[in-house]
Amino acid sequence: MEPLLSLQIDDPHRTYQPGDELECECQVDAIDASDIQAIETSVLWYTEGKGDEDLGVHYFERRVPNDAEDGDLRPMHRFATVLPNSPLSYSGGIVKVRWCARVRLFLRRGKELFFEQPFHLGAVAPIRI
Amino acid sequence: MLFLLGAVALTTVIVSQILNPTPEVLRPGFGFWLMVVVMASFVLLGGGGVMLTAFQAGASIERRSALVRQAAGIDLISEALPSSQQHPNIPRDADLTNSPGVTLVFRLPTAQMPVWRLTLATLVFLLLTAVTSVVCVIVVNHHLAQTPDWFLTLFAVPLVIANFWAVKYFFTELGVHTRHGPTCFEISHHPLRPNSECEIFVSQAGRFSLPAFTVALVCEEEATYSQGTDIRTETRVVYETEVLRQEDIRIEAGTPFEAHSRLSIPGGVMHSFQSGHNAVRWKFVVRGTPVSGPSMARTFPVLVYPDNQNGQE
Structure with a gap:
């Protein structure tokens, strides 16, 4: 059975302005604590469209079992970050900028899983072609 | 590859010296020690590359990007980056605001403007004009001497046409840049x-x-x-x-x-x-x-x- 990864963004509208605080909580389930090698949580932007993908990490945290009190990384973990001034979310003609919060789970047997939740930064109007 | 080359060559040099010791080549200078230094540098550079590749293979894309961002946070590096920490991924405006205006700020x-077209047009114009001039002088001399070289005369015709085109193209490009x-x-x-x-x-x-x-x-x-x-x-x-x-x-x-x-x-x-x-x-x-x-x-x-x-x- 696949482990369950959950990531929740606090604001249900998922729309933020630069300088706002983004708060998230993530949790892992349906897996043995001893099978988890590390969990990485990040807040990042990436590009989509015609060009090759670019990516920029704004917030990053890597936790290994030694970082948890009882070595168990499964319980709910909260993290927060103040969002930057740029780049803002954008849906252009051939360039798009997307923001998301992402959790990546590394298992002992070398496998890794990830899950992400998109959100919107800023109020740039989409381009209509 | 570099690591393998260095490791194999270094091992060969050292093993051959151990099996057939020749004390005179142990003196500093071109020879044994130079080989050891060069091969050791191959091993170090190649080994660094192998370690970096292994690290990148094991690290997630987010972790690598976070490490790059961390490095960019160092003052000396951040000042050299194309965008500021305050406005990531927006180019700096230093080159746009370093010239005060006369009427406005x-x-x-x-x-x-790309000048490669003008450069190319100039080269073609000069080269073709030189060649055409020489060929035309020879053709005219032959005709004046009542010994016309018809092959050269026929060869000169397309050359002259091409030269006219080159002159026109050169002056058009020159006009674009200077008119x-x-x-x-x-x-x-x-x-x-x-x-x-x-x-x-x-x-x-x-x-x-x-x-x-x-x-x-x-x-x-x-x-x-x-x-x-x-x-x-x-x-x-x-x-x-x-x-x-x-x-x-x-x-x-x-x-x-x-x-x-x-x-x-x-x-x-x-x-x-x-x-x-x-x-x-x-x-x-x-x-x-x-x-x-x-x-x-x-x-x-x-x-x-x-x-x-x-x-x-």
């Missing part, structure tokens, strides 16, 4: 922001008539992508608005054409953006189509920052 630099005098573009403030206004001043020198002279504010997306072994770049204009139009103007030498205008940057537009393969660029484009001859288009890059409501400035 900043004088914007123009984006350089229109310098354009001066000044702006009341920089960077620009959505929902704000700014004043512009443009001056055009030269000696020509223009049925229409326009200034437009343009936003262009640029995407670079790999296609097979090629790297291609595609651009697309996503916003363009005319901010100044003057019709039927005549510019005289020593009396440049000058014009002021005000413009509003609309809300909800994307800010300037620059990443590895993608960009959003803003620029002013000054265009003029003369009655005859090549048209004029000069661009003045400008930065648009986000309209931050509660961001840190």
Whole structure:
């Protein structure tokens, strides 16, 4: 059975302005604590469209079992970050900028899983072609 | 590969010295020790590459990007980066605001026109003219001496035609670069922001008539992508608005054409953006189509920052 990864963004509208605080909580389930090698949580932007993908990490945290009190990384973990001034979310003609919060789970047997939740930064109007 | 080459060669050199010791080659200088130093450097450089590859294979894309960002946070490095920490992925405006204007606050630099076409036209023009001249002199001499060389004469005909084309192309390109005098573009403030206004001043020198002279504010997306072994770049204009139009103007030498205008940057537009393969660029484009001859288009890059409501400035 696949482990369950959950990531929740606090604001249900998922729309933020630069300088706002983004708060998230993530949790892992349906897996043995001893099978988890590390969990990485990040807040990042990436590009989509015609060009090759670019990516920029704004917030990053890597936790290994030694970082948890009882070595168990499964319980709910909260993290927060103040969002930057740029780049803002954008849906252009051939360039798009997307923001998301992402959790990546590394298992002992070398496998890794990830899950992400998109959100919107800023109020740039989409381009209509 | 470098690591393997260095390791094998170093082992061979050391093992051969152990099996057949020759004390005279142990002296410093060209020989044994130089080989050891060179091969050891191969091992170190190659080993570093192997470790880096192994690290990248084991680390997630987010972790690698976070490490790069951490390195960019070091003061010495961050000052050399193309964008500031406060406005990530927006190019710095130092090159755009280091020249004060005469009428308004900043004088914007123009984006350089590519001169490779003019250089190529000049080379072809000079080379072809030299060859054609020599061939024509020989052909004429033969004809004057009543010993015409018809093969050379026939060879000279397409050469002369090609030379005419080269001369025409050279003067057209030269005209594009020199016919229109310098354009001066000044702006009341920089960077620009959505929902704000700014004043512009443009001056055009030269000696020509223009049925229409326009200034437009343009936003262009640029995407670079790999296609097979090629790297291609595609651009697309996503916003363009005319901010100044003057019709039927005549510019005289020593009396440049000058014009002021005000413009509003609309809300909800994307800010300037620059990443590895993608960009959003803003620029002013000054265009003029003369009655005859090549048209004029000069661009003045400008930065648009986000309209931050509660961001840190």
